[in-house]
Amino acid sequence: MDSTGIVVGFWVLAAVTIAGALGVIAARDLLHAIFFLIVSFLGMAGLFITLSADFIAVAQVLIYAGAISVLLVFAVMLTPLVSRDNGNSLYIAPGALAGLALAALVVFVAVDADWAQLSGDALAARSFPDTAATIGELLVGRYVLAFEVASVLLLFALLGAIVLVHERRDDDAAAARAEDGAAGDEEAA
């Protein structure tokens, strides 16, 4: 038996998260879709708090709601108005079918399974006295190799992003445009 606050918080935050995700699908403007996505990320951070994962919740707000959404806004602003709409592609029907089928399957399993019986022992909730300290020890202890690989991955992602968007000199850019124009003509023909 949880306290009322946790139960109410769970349902409200779940509703906010799912409504944000639905807004991403429904929004006509790509910027509005990004704002709905931020709402969904913040709701997810709240769900992490109801799971007593305080460190993950803060990391979620910082990285998803902060950094990634700012990157998305920048990407939209760097590709001007013509690419601002959030329309559906040809594959929306099979995509919706696949997504709804997957969601229905997982929800069916979640509802059908006898969690109350299981949670007597193996699936009872546990509370963590010090999440951040234990996660830190895990990251530089048991998972130190993955930690180092992740740092190298971040470095190369940073370098790759810089190299990709680096402005070339004007004559190079003109040559590239001409080349692209030729390619586009071939395609049209």
Next chain:
Amino acid sequence: MTVELGHYVAVSGVIFGLGVIVALGKRNAVAVLMGVELMLNAVNLLLVAFARFGAAFANDAAALSGHAFVIFVLTVAAAEAAVVLAMAVLVYRRRETVELDRITLMRW
């Protein structure tokens, strides 16, 4: 009325399904990336929920391995977002569009 593991599994499944719809059904490359981020978020929720409802884990360190995995997922998601958005800007600069239906250079 209690909140159990099943509730979180259901929410995670719904978010993942909506992410699949966005990733497969949107025309704009940035919107597709948003769908992928939604799917990663759903998986993060599942990892954290199983860490929380895991009294069978031997100790806190074993249960919090789920949280460590979430940290790695966050790292990969950030790196992926940076690279994909750089690619979107590059593609826009060269082809004047980021609509995936119209980037057909490699179509047979």
